[in-house]
Amino acid sequence: MAYIQKNTFVLLFFFLVLILSFYYVLSHNSEQVHMVQLKIEQGDTLWTLADEYSGNMPHHEWIDEIMKENSLTAPVITAGQTLKIPEGQLDFAPDHDLKLASDSE
Secondary structure (H helix, E strand, O other): HHHHHHHHHHHHHHHHHHHHHHHHHHHHHHHOOOEEEEEEOOOHHHHHHHHOOOOOOHHHHHHHHHHHHHOOOOOOOOOEEEEEEEHHHHHHHHOOOOOOOOOOO
């Protein structure tokens, strides 16, 4: 008992650190990823979509993630189908209206 009384502040400090650690872990694990619907057009494949939307993520990892999110059992998609992709990945979509000096018509 004398040990606890002498080290009360140390014990309270470690207890506080423990509680703050649990709070940090729980608060960061509950972040929801906002998903958007992407309509599949004729000629689209998961690989071509990965070219446009995966950013720096390797294509096979992006495809696996999208298949899991959309409950796909095979990497096959059809025109007219909608897929859920993370909203942040729309930032990687290329601007097809952008014309560069090297583009010839």
